[in-house]
Amino acid sequence: MSETVVSLSDVVTRFGSNLVHDGLNLDIARGEIVALVGGSGSGKTTLLRHIIGLTQPAAGQVRLFGEPLDGGSIDDQVNRKRRFGVLFQQGALFSAFTVGENIAFPLRELGVATEDEIRQLVSLKLAMVEMEAQHAALMPAELSGGMVKRAALARALALEPELLLLDEPTAGLDPDRSASFVRLILSLHRELGLTVVLVTHDLDTLAAMSSKVAVLADRKILSYASLEETMLIEHPFIERFFRGEHGRRALARAKENI
Ligand SMILES: Nc1ncnc2c1ncn2[C@@H]1O[C@H](COP(=O)(O)OP(=O)(O)OP(=O)(O)O)[C@@H](O)[C@H]1O
Structure with missing residues (x-):
């Protein structure tokens, strides 16, 4: 069985009265390229911040490389920090x-x-x-x-790093630059054996690079599956995001490029 690199169990996140995650679970295996998608304000960036320990959930557990984020000695925690790299949008x-x-x-x-x-x-x-x-x-x-x-x-x-976290890596890039950035990430993934988690609204990027799609909706990970399987799920967010006209065009382009 492949090693779990990121494990989120029963994660609850609250900002005041705003309940963002409510019993969220996700296990990401080594080598996956996971696109995390969800509506605006659904808590994608916050989840990335939990994964690297910038913020702590109100309840639940985050494990990286099989260990709780705050587990072990200070040296262990510093070593764990060296094993991931982050590219934030801002x-x-x-x-x-x-x-x-x-x-x-x-x-x-x-x-x-x-x-x-x-x-x-x-x-x-x-x-x-x-x-x-x-x-x-x-x-x-x-x-x-x-x-x-x-x-x-x-x-x-x-x-x-073994794990790379990318928040909207292609936002603000024109289609050519965006495609070349995607190619770069894919070649680094191949050469370095990285596990990649990316937040994206860009269906072209998602279709071109993700091995799995994690859909964040209704304060949970609604589904964690291949793009093809994800698209079959009946849910208003999936309907809007993947099956709207823009979505269908992006996916058709991705199929042409395979
Ligand atoms: N530090 C904070 N204090 C208070 N509320 C916050 C804080 N960080 C995030 N939030 C709220 O938590 C919710 C989730 O925010 P987050 O930025 O994680 O969403 P997102 O899915 O990444 O959104 P987008 O796609 O628009 O970037 C939002 O309602 C946001 O206003």
Whole structure:
């Protein structure tokens, strides 16, 4: 049986009187590329934040790599933190740092490498996201939208994570840049054996890359299945999201590209 990388059990999340998750369960196996979809405000970003321990649910348990998030010694917790990388929609890069300093940040924070090694690692990570070594000297404001995403991805990959979490990775990119970002994630997934969890509203991205779709609706994971199986489920959100005209077109395009 394959290893469970992310496990959410009976998760309850409340912000004041706003009950966002109510007994939510999800187990993600190693190597999956999971698209997490749901209506606006259904709690997708909050769930990503729970997975990496930025916020804690009111009840229930989050386990990463088989261990409770807060389990073990401080060293165990720090080591667990090194095993995932995150690409958030907002604040992808520190604006006052160069691209190189941004990528070096997690390496310096954990004190795992010398300055020489850090310089080499920065060039290596830039190459992994198909950027040039000299881009390290640029400021984020000097980059195009697509390059900001790549540089932020290079930072997320700095510590060689096993799990990559992406919040709306293709939002704001034109269709060509979006498709090339998807190809990049797919090749990294193949080469590095990553498990990927991405939040997306973009059906083209979802259809092109996900191995499973997790639908967040009615405060729970309504279904966790392949795209084909998901589309057969009778539910108002699935009807709107997948079976509307835009959805049908995106899925037809994805089939053409297979
Ligand atoms: N720190 C917070 N304090 C209070 N309410 C919050 C907080 N974070 C999220 N919420 C609320 O929790 C709900 C879920 O928010 P979240 O951002 O996780 O949704 P989402 O599914 O990612 O939405 P979208 O698709 O619009 O980005 C929303 O009603 C939001 O207003």
